[in-house]
Amino acid sequence: MSPYSETPSAALLPSGFADLLPGEAEAEARGIARVMEAFSRHGYQRVRPPLLEFESSLLGGSGEALSEQTFRIMDPSSHRMMALRPDMTTQIARIAGVRLQDAPRPLRLSYSGSCVVIGTPGRESDRQVSQAGVELIGPDSAQADAEVVALGAEALQELGIDGVSFDLSMPALLLGLIEGAIPEGERAALIHALDRKDASAVEELGGSVREQLAVMLRSAGPADRGLELLSQVDFPEKIRGHFDRLKASVDAIRERSPELRLTIDPVDVRGWRYHTGLCVTVFSTTSREELGRGGRYLAGQEAACGLTLRPQALLRAAPVPDARPRCYVPVDLARADLVELHGSGFATVAALGRDQDPAAEAQRLRCTHVWRDGAALPL
16 A cells, blocks of 8 residues: 555645656656757757755846746755755856856857746746756857757757747847836836737837837737838937847848748847847747747856757657557566667566566556567567
8 A cells, every 4th residue: 555545635746846757757858868969969068057056146146037936945054045946047157157267168058957936927837847958158149149049949850849930039129219218117018018019008108119119019920021120110329239130140040040930029028037139939839838938148247148948848849759668578588688679679677576477467567568489579
């Protein structure tokens, strides 16, 4: 009898946390391995930051933007406050700026692991999330942006995900336009209207920049059409460079990955808390959820661009992989036969004694094959 059979509450987990069962956990591990291999092929070296850090370190600098999403606990040894990472990007920035400060730039790093977030209203179910990503630290160029996007596309292709699109935005362009024309107390309502794509509210709240904002609203969609519309907007000189960079990044991505589907949303500023330039969100026609996001930010004092993929979302969008066949084998099966089975893609389940009916035992243990007469025979 299970030790938990008389305690139903033992099966309950905190909101937003879940067990991954056989099949699910293996699929996630295999998916992450394939994504990380794609990153490794392009020279991105893997690092592994800790799950916990001192609060002052994890949430310092750009990490302050993650403060509201962070669980905190007291270190019983030092009595200092510690924090569970809600995101790994700021940790990679710390590693680059402290542990790898003397490494040559561009610095290409990759990572994977779990993060814990408090959750946002309506998304409290997503508290433990897996991440796998890359960071390109040092250069600030459209070509660097394109490398990160192209690498993300290759990783998704590795998993067989179809209908992938990368949605690009430049929050600094919108925010710069609004900050120069709209009083601070009125900006939140305008940004909310832009987020809802409410053209009438934008017309009412847009003040002296309502015409520019109306064009930016209409620009959301395919990148080429959107850039053509935006090129007609008379942006102030001090923010014109953000549009030029958006166009340059699209051109660089097109040159590197001409088949990639690109869209732009010039009024998207949601969730881009510490980003300073081009921002990227990854979607697929096979899923209703984001597959990843990233963009340009400051790693300490260095320019950086990264992309974080969500393995759990990727696996929901990817084709279901074939389960590995399981072969029930006798306890004394020769080593050479085991090696051959494993080389042929079988998982072997060994008997722990002499079975009178190996086929029945194989079926009970949910095997697909049983070893008989020197071969793996299907059940």
